[in-house]
Structures are given as C-alpha cells and as structure tokens.
Amino acid sequence: MATSRNKNMNAKLVLLGDVGAGKSSLVLRFVKGQFIEFQESTIGAAFFSQTVALNDATVKFEIWDTAGQERYHSLAPMYYRGAAAAIIVYDITNQESFERAKKWVQELQAQGNSNMVMALTGNKADLLDARKVAAEEAQTYAQENGLFFMETSAKTAANVNDVFSEIAKRLPRLQPAQNPSGMVLMDGPAQTPATASCCS
C-alpha cells in the first residue's frame, strides 16, 4: 500500500497515577493479555511496546509505565517528555487516587505537549462494592478538561484494549482514518454519561 508509511506510526505513551492504581496491570493486560494479582512494584519506569491495528493502519505504542510513589514523581518529566498520549489511572475504590489523577492532569496540561491525547481511566471497575469514586464525577471532570474517560478492569480485561484503541484513533495523524467501530465510549460532551460495559 502506497500510503502505508503514513498509516503505520509509532506513538510514545506514558501511564501516570497513584501507587497501586493498577498502571502495570493495565499494561500487562494490554500487552500480554495477562493479569497477576501481585505485580512487582515498578521502580523508575518499565517499558513495553504493543501494536494496535486500526482499520488499514497500525499504531505501535511505546509505553512507559511509571512508578507511583510520590517521590518518584520528580522523575516523571523524563517519561512524559515528547509523549503523544498519556493514560492517567486511578483506582475507583480510592478517592485519594482520583485526587492524585487530577494533579497529573494539571501537570500534563501545564507541561506536556498540547496535542497530547489524554485518557482518564478508573481502574478496578470489577470491585463495584468498594467503589468510592462515582463514574459521573470522573466523567464530568474529564469533559471539563478535554480528556476521554473510561472505567477499566485489568482483572477482567473490561475496556482495557478499548482505551488504547481509542487513543490510537485520536492521535492526530490518524484522524482521517477514523471509523466508528460501535464501541461504547464515554467521550465528548455530546455523549450521555452511560457507564462502560464493565460497571453497568
């Protein structure tokens, strides 16, 4: 295909979020299709890559999964510098992690590339009984800040691939190739805040 060069791209993606929100689990689910209850804690950051096919194009994500402990945040600029996309992860059973996620959004807005595609992800959506952060609250916050929002479960795999596919679609160079795929997404002000499949 003559245009294949334009249609296959590499994209640097960074995962940020509070300690134990499940950043590494999301990546492991996306990259290897696995879930491990106790993931080794990440020091500095871990690197992964995975390709997403999107109609006739592909996006190869170069993923930096960062350490969550507060003091490691001073290293974060090294990982988000030049990133095309960011996934900011919080744990729906932990209000503090949601507050921390907002701080990450602010830092990226102030510092990151203005074209950066940002996703806000409420992870551990399988733990409905322990929910502390309402999906509506996060959805509203995401809308106000121009992010797209999804709740995920690295454990059940719900919505995990969808977050990455949606990011792939939104990356600037691929916009023309976009094609509605019928996924239930909670993006954009036009949509009703219907919760994603895992938490309905």
Add this chain to the structure above:
Amino acid sequence: MYGTHSKRDMDIEYQSQVPILRPSIHARRAKITVKFQDLYGFTVEGNVDDVNVLNEVREKVREKGKVWWALEASKGANWYLQTHVSSTLKTSLKFSALVNAITLKKLIRKGIPPVLRPKIWFSLSGAAKKKSTAPDSYYEDLTKAVQDKVTPATKQIDHDLPRTFPGHPWLDTAEGHAALRRVLVAYSFRDSDVGYCQGLNYVAALLLLVMKTEEEAFWMIAVLLENVLVSDCYNKNLSGCHVEQRVFKDLLTKKCPRIVAHLDALEFDVSLVCTEWFLCLFAKSLPSETTLRVWDVLFNEGANLLFHVAMAIFKMNEEELLTVHHVGDVIHIIQRCTHQLFDPDDLLTVAFDQIGFMTTTTISRQRKKQEPAVMAELDQRLRRLNSIKADDEQ
C-alpha cells in the same frame, strides 16, 4: 531473635545441595526455554546455554571457596577483617595490613563465597562498626516500639510486601513478608527523611536472603544509606539519585562517546534504564549471583562501582546499540543483556578492565557540579506545580 536463624541455616544447606541442573536431551535439541531455580531460589527463565553457564558459575563458586579456605589456613581465620591500616600500628603490621587489603580487593573482585558473605559484608561495609555504636538491643527495641504504628511509609511497605520478588520460595511467604516488613519499617523510623522508598524493598529482600539474621540485614541497609551510597538517593525527591544520573551521563559521554551520540540522536535518555539500576542496586535487573557479586565489590570499594557496572552494560552492547534506531530496540538490547548475565565475570571483567580508571576526586567533582543544577530543576518543578494549584484556587 525472630526465628529467622533456622531459616537462614537451612538456606545455606540448601545452597550447597542444589543439584547440578541437567536439561534433557530433548531440551538440548529443541533449544527451548526452561525455567529453573538459581542459587538463591529465584526462578529464572533461560535456554539450555544459560543453564550450562549457571552450572559453570556454581563450579567456579566452589573453586573460589577453596582459595578462601586456603588463605584462612595460612593467614588465620578472620584475616580479612584486619585490613584497615591504622596509624597506631607498627610499620611491619601496617605493611601486612596493606598486603592483606590488596589481596582482599583482588579476591573480592573475583567473588566472595556465599557462605562467607554475611560475615565479610557485615565487617567490610562498616555495618558491624555502626551496630557496635548502638545499644545491643537497638534493633529489637526499635522493632517492638514501632510494630503497631501506622504511617504513610508503613502503608506503602505493606502494599509492597507481596510485590517484592513475588513467587520466591521464602520471600513470598508469611515469614518472609514479616521479616521484610520489620526491617523496612524499622528503618523508616530510624531515618524519617527517607522513610520508605520503593526500591529499598528489593535491596532489603536480597540482604535478608544473604545475611544470617534480619538484624544484620537492617544494619546493612543502614550502612548502605548512611555511608556507602551517596546521600539523599532515597529521600523525598530522590535528589541524590538525580545527581547520580547526571554524573553517570557525563562519565558515559567521556568513556563511550559513540553510544551517547547515537542515543542522543534517538532522544534516548540513559536514565530511562539506569534509574532502576541505581535505586535497586541492580537487584531487579541482574541474576541474583551477578547482583551479589556487584555488591561484594560495592561494600568493599564504595558507590563508584555502580558507575563502572552501569557503564559496562552499555559497553558490552556498544556495537549492537549503534545499529538500532528505535527506543524500544535500545531497551530490548539492554534488558536482554542484563537478564541473561548469568556469569558475573562477563560483566565484572568489562567493568574493571575495559572502562578505565575513574578517580574518586573526578567523580566527587562531578557530583558537586551537578548538585545545584538538580536542586534548581527540582525546585522549578515544585514551583510550577504550586502555581497550578494557586491558579486553581482563584
């Protein structure tokens, strides 16, 4: 004291009884990946060649043991503990201490036999001296006093216990978690500026496997953070670690300019892979015996060794690194190399013989130079974040 003695003794016995691994003929033919346990009980994935290398390493460890026993026989037990040249000693004694120190340095670079490690590390690192300045019951009192306290540090420690070398036959048991918890919690109270920093869990875990008691593991952590490593590596903004990263980049630029120029062109910052090495002291990256060989030298020669080892990893992969053009490939090469460095001598030979000499003064000067820059950068980030908050509140 906490019942870890018997476990430790068992471990040593266990180490000496580990059978030589014999991959089946089919495995040999198929070159398949096999899983096996290494000397310290870690599950390792590798191919048949890796198994063979590991067997050779075990054989070398055994041979090295003989050298150490012979020296004990000729110089007396504990000869290696008398290598500090004191000014009050008579000249002849000073000379013998010096000879011992030189012999010891060479020997240690070739590796300390696992059974001698606890004793030699404890003494040479300065941990024994540090312990001797505190009351005998210091560790016991400290652990008892803090066992029911809850702080941000203890919460983080509890969170990390099952995430520290999960699956290890001892570390990932209730007993292992409890011992690791006591050591980390005790240290978090000893130095509240550090509290607990992720990364220390891996270091402490490996120390627990090596040292005879958790009390000794605790003092090893103390001497590492307070004396062996540069200060502030693990503090609240990791400033010491930032400084070390910058110093490392400068040294690497001097020693391996081709690699640095190439990686710069790819916009690859070496800190992306090195941060973990420096914070975990390679415990999370290298096979266990290789990590411990690095630590053998670290405790005898000091923190600059970490630069040598980190540089050696790049040096060993120089040609291959120069051929790749993607960040992912760079990381892949480095990680494949570190995970498969089953023969510690492959790494240490390069670290000592091919990197060239770096004086302590040069490195200290570099640190002094980088400190203000790091502090300014950290400060700037904080101020930026605070100004966002201020805007928000308006």
